[in-house]
Amino acid sequence: MKLDSGGYADTVSQAADAVVAAERAGYDGAWVAETRLDPFVALAVAAERTERVELVSGIAVAFARNPMTVAVAANDLHLHSGGRFVLGLGSQVKPHITKRFGMPWSAPAARMREFVLAVRAIWAAFESGDRLSFTGEFYRHTLLTPFFNPGPNPHGNPRVLLAAVGERMTEVAGEVADGVLCHSFSTERYLREVTLPALERGRARAGKPLAGFEISGPSFVATGTTEEELATAVAEVRGQIAFYGSTPAYRGVLELHGWGGLQDDLNALAKRGRWAEMAGLVDDEVLHAFAVVGSPAEAAAEVRRRFGDVVDRFTLTTSGPPDPARWSAVCAALREADQRGTD
Numbered sequence: 148m149k150l151d152s153g154g155y156a157d158t159v160s161q162a163a164d165a166v167v168a169a170e171r172a173g174y175d176g177a178w179v180a181e182t183r184l185d186p187f188v189a190l191a192v193a194a195e196r197t198e199r200v201e202l203v204s205g206i207a208v209a210f211a212r213n214p215m216t217v218a219v220a221a222n223d224l225h226l227h228s229g230g231r232f233v234l235g236l237g238s239q240v241k242p243h244i245t246k247r248f249g250m251p252w253s254a255p256a257a258r259m260r261e262f263v264l265a266v267r268a269i270w271a272a273f274e275s276g277d278r279l280s281f282t283g284e285f286y287r288h289t290l291l292t293p294f295f296n297p298g299p300n301p302h303g304n305p306r307v308l309l310a311a312v313g314e315r316m317t318e319v320a321g322e323v324a325d326g327v328l329c330h331s332f333s334t335e336r337y338l339r340e341v342t343l344p345a346l347e348r349g350r351a352r353a354g355k356p357l358a359g360f361e362i363s364g365p366s367f368v369a370t371g372t373t374e375e376e377l378a379t380a381v382a383e384v385r386g387q388i389a390f391y392g393s394t395p396a397y398r399g400v401l402e403l404h405g406w407g408g409l410q411d412d413l414n415a416l417a418k419r420g421r422w423a424e425m426a427g428l429v430d431d432e433v434l435h436a437f438a439v440v441g442s443p444a445e446a447a448a449e450v451r452r453r454f455g456d457v458v459d460r461f462t463l464t465t466s467g468p469p470d471p472a473r474w475s476a477v478c479a480a481l482r483e484a485d486q487r488g489t490d
Contacts, residue, residue: 321349326361
């Protein structure tokens with residue numbers, strides 16, 4: 148299992164520093180999310196300051212851009228990093244796309260499928276020099292003169308990981324991507340009963356097996372070496388669960404467990420701006436369904452129990468700025484478990 152570091156940086160410098168720290172701490176990958184900054188810019192800076200760690204846009208908002216801009220940026224980063232870039236894409240939700248980015252929204256799963264296929268068609272034209280000819284329902288790319296073609300990338304094309312929660316988007320990930328980014332707002336039951344079958348349907352549509360397809364698992368972890376640290380971490384995770392649970396797009400995860408009413412209550416509080424009250428609605432049953440809770444050793448064992456036979460990589464993410472050192476004890480325990488498994 149690959150171990151990745153992530154978080155929500157405030158500045159490009161902060162994000163790049165966290166990637167450097169992740170490499171020094173022995174992580175396999177480092178993620179930069181698109182919240183207050185552009186992940187491509189931050190990862191370009193990080194690429195110059197690191198040598199080994201995989202650089203993942205986790206996620207870049209696809210629908211805030213177009214396939215050509217993404218294809219070029221990803222190609223540049225893959226070349227600049229010596230083949231270490233991984234293109235993580237997500238759709239975001241409608242209000243952000245239409246109100247924050249001022250971009251069109253329609254049929255997100257179908258649009259994302261076409262978006263990824265268009266990116267791949269552009270990369271193919273870079274590599275071959277052949278005429279670019281991609282015409283779909285949402286995107287049309289039919290012009291790429293030699294002056295604008297960067298040519299073949301000696302490192303090949305970046306892998307594409309697609310964030311997905313709902314079944315249709317998950318099927319699209321299985322069909323057109325190289326891996327899936329399971330949202331933190333997920334549970335072991337949802338992963339096994341909804342996500343995996345949807346991925347298998349998507350892979351079957353593409354005529355490919357699930358084997359070799361990369362699955363990045365959910366990542367809510369509350370841990371600490373003292374009771375006070377653990378209590379602080381639990382309070383933080385309750386807040387994260389409440390925030391995501393208020394989003395209608397993620398309602399299906401709650402409904403699988405019979406908690407659809409919780410989404411109504413959280414959404415009502417969010418609409419009134421009563422953010423501080425929302426975490427109080429996340430009881431212990433909900434907390435433990437979504438999050439791994441315990442000491443570093445207990446957390447590592449529970450991650451292994453829940454996801455060890457399913458996921459290929461696991462991201463340890465802070466709700467604030469990335470902090471790779473925070474998870475050092477959990478990482479050490481997971482690495483020790485890996486070593487025991489190979490002995």
